[in-house]
Amino acid sequence: MQYVIGIDIGGTNLVVGSVARDGSALVAEMSEPTQAESGAADVIDRLVALTRRVIEATRREDPAAEFLGIGVGAPGPLDTKSGIVLLTPNLGWVNLPLRQLLHDRLGLPAALDNDANCAVLGEWWRGAARGTRNAIGVTIGTGIGGGLILEGKLYHGASDCAGEIGHATIDPEGRRCKCGNYGCLEAYASGPNIALRAVEELQAGAESRLPEYVGGDLSRVTAQTVYTAAAAGDVLAGDVVAETARYLGAGVANLVNIFNPEVVAVVGGVTLAGDLLFTPLRREVARRAFKPAVAVCRILPGELIGTAGVYGAARVFLDQQGIA
Amino acid sequence: MQYVIGIDIGGTNLVVGSVARDGSALVAEMSEPTQAESGAADVIDRLVALTRRVIEATRREDPAAEFLGIGVGAPGPLDTKSGIVLLTPNLGWVNLPLRQLLHDRLGLPAALDNDANCAVLGEWWRGAARGTRNAIGVTIGTGIGGGLILEGKLYHGASDCAGEIGHATIDPEGRRCKCGNYGCLEAYASGPNIALRAVEELQAGAESRLPEYVGGDLSRVTAQTVYTAAAAGDVLAGDVVAETARYLGAGVANLVNIFNPEVVAVVGGVTLAGDLLFTPLRREVARRAFKPAVAVCRILPGELIGTAGVYGAARVFLDQQGIA
Structure with a gap:
């Protein structure tokens, strides 16, 4: 069978796997911690070694395996045409010619796109948004990003910056965002900001069992702690999730x-909140957006938990080579 | 020369002209009041008569004139595939098969799209956004609409509803919009809302010479009155224009x-405010949006005053026939 290696470079983990050319299978998926603090050269060395192990494991499963190339998703901004990562604050990379490096080290042609685009393309190819022509993905993690599949293709904009939907203003006088602006969607609904809003309420004296989940250490509250407590019936945590749904609803309605x-796919850890989030989110979008547009749009959690980026990176390679 | 008839159906005026196939000329442009209250049948009769006069006048100028077809821009929502206007509150039309009607009455093939899309496509083809691959148009009049030119093509979405940028939420708890939502861009920056914000300030006791422009009758204050007074140095009017720039800036930054x-083109009467609006608008966008995206984007007033919709409607015909 023919495969494309999909690589997802995250701030926390490196994930690599062999994706069947038609997307029907993901073989020999492996991951390890990124450990960005060890420096770009070391991360690349370990990524190359991990990829070689994936290739070997794939060949063990399928001795006739043939590798067409490598698709890589990395945090941006980056230049898809030259294959250069311009700047990744989380990894400390500046002007890194990642595509060429991987090509040289692994002897396979490579293609590069940003991590959010890859995750959304993966969900469109094989996940929640499959079968659509127009789908928008919202990726929620440390930050909020997005990917736009328009007329069956990933849309990049004039300089590969399109899809920055986390920094849409939803309240011009609102919370300060780390981008420097005020009232960005990300300042309310990213993972860390979901946790922070809960902690702010606790510090203001709200009653809640949340502290019990973190041994009383509020610095350990994460978005996932909030979802867990909300699912167990904690009122404050439930309020924070409902409020998150309202903020996300304003952003998704836009x-x-x-x-x-046809589909808005919400991708990332936030999908762990399940119906507690998605039910009020869909209600808020229906309340805010145009009825004819709401009528044709499904709002869905991503399906490829942890592997959307690998599938999407492989698809980026196929698309850039014109063989998808 | 080969021509396409461009028709722009507005709530106020019908505008018709012959557009050269290559967009190099607009011949025999004519207009008359829409008078929607006379009913759909009468409006269509007069539109057909006006179009026949345009055809005759074009033939007088160019005896070898050949007419390829008709492009029509009309208020939506509408169905571009079937050529049916579904509902136009301003005109009182419901499920009107406009494309077929014009084809039958005028003996030429026709194509239909919405008025905002046509205006933006016109600016992209022959106006402020010419030569770009990716351009967004914001149309500001009675309402705020938009058109999206992505990868050199008008983007319609799943059911011809794309581009409703006037109803982007810029303040979740903000001004009530006539769409029923709160804090829509349109609730602040449409022509009538620009006038209304000025009138509200006057009624609250603000000092201004604005009443002198309307003989003391505040119901006659329009957005244009506000621009005129602002240009003459009226402080309140200047504040309203500057505030409009800030609201628009939040929307355009998104x-x-x-x-x-590559370009955001702002189209409609609001361009009359000139630098009083565009200078603070550009500053606000630069303050709010991502630097790499701001760096490649020009924010420009439309150039085809009053004729963008006619040019764009003609281009819609060429695109739908695949001969552009």
Whole structure:
């Protein structure tokens, strides 16, 4: 069978796997901690070694395996045409010619795109948004990003910056965002900001069992702690999740009005909140967006938990080579 | 020469002209009041008569004139595939098969798209956004609409509803919009809302010479009155224009972050405010949006005053026929 190596470079983990050319299988998926603090050269060395192990493991499963190339998703901003990562604050990389490096070290042609685009492309190819022509993905983790599949293709914009939907203003006088602006969606609904909003309420004296989940150490509250407590019936945590749904709803309603998509896929850890999040989110979007656009749009959690980026990176390679 | 008839159906005026196939000329442009209250049948009769006069006048100028077809821009929502106007509150039309009607009455093939899309496509083809691959148009009049030119093509979305950027939420708890939502961009920066914000300030006791421009009758204050007074140095009117720039800036910054376009063209009467509006608008976008996206994006007033919709409608015909 023919395969494309998919590589997902995250701030926390490196994930690599062999994706069947038609997307029907993901073989020999492996991951290890990124450990960005060890420096770009060391991360690349370990990534190359991990990829070689994936290739060997794939050949053990399928002795006739043939590798067409490598697709890589990395944090941006980056230049898809030259294959250069321009700047990744989380990894400390500046102007790194990642595509060429991987090509030289592994002897296979490579293609590069940003991590959010890859995750959304993966969900479109093989996950929640499959079968659509127009789908928008919202990736929620440390930050909020997005990917735009328009007329069956990933849309990049004039200089590979499109899809920065986390920094849409939802309240011009609102919370300060780490981008320097005020009232960005990310300042309310990213993982760390979901946790922070809960902690702020606790510090203001709200009653809650949340502290019990973190041994009383509020610095350990994460978005996932909030979802867990909300699912167990904690009122404060439930309020924070419902409020998150309202903020996300304002952002997603804008996307529905602007793109009139068939699917908005919400990708990332936030999907762990399940119906506690998605039910009020869908209600808020229906309340805010245009009825004819709402009528044709499904709002869905991502399906490829942890592997959307690997599938999508492989697809980026196929698309850039014109063989998808 | 080969021509396409461009028709722009507005709530106020019908505008018709012959557009050279290559967009190099607009011949025999004519207009008359829409008078929607006379009913759909009468409006269509007069539109057909006006179009026949345009055809005759074009033939007088160019006896070898050949007419390829008709492009029509009309208020939506509408279905571009079937050529049916579904509902136009301003005109009182419901499920009107406009494309077929014009084809039958005028004996030429026709194509239909919405008025905002046509205006933006016109600016992209022959106006402020010419020569770009990715351009966003914001149309500001009675409402705020938009058109999206992505990878050199008008983007419609799943059901012809894309581009509703006037109803992007810029303040979740903000001004009530006539769409039923709160804090929509349109609730602040449409022509009538620009006038209304000025009138509200006057009624609250603000000092201004604005009443002198309307003989003391505040119901006659329009957005244009506000621009005129601002240009003459009226402080209140200047504040309203500057505030409009800030609201528009939040909306346009979102579009810059989402689309990473080469041009955002602002189309409609609001361009009369000139630098009083565009200078603070550009500053606000630069303050709010991502630097790499801001760096490649020009924010420009439309150039085809009053004729963008006619040019764009003609281009819609060429695109739908695949002969552009």
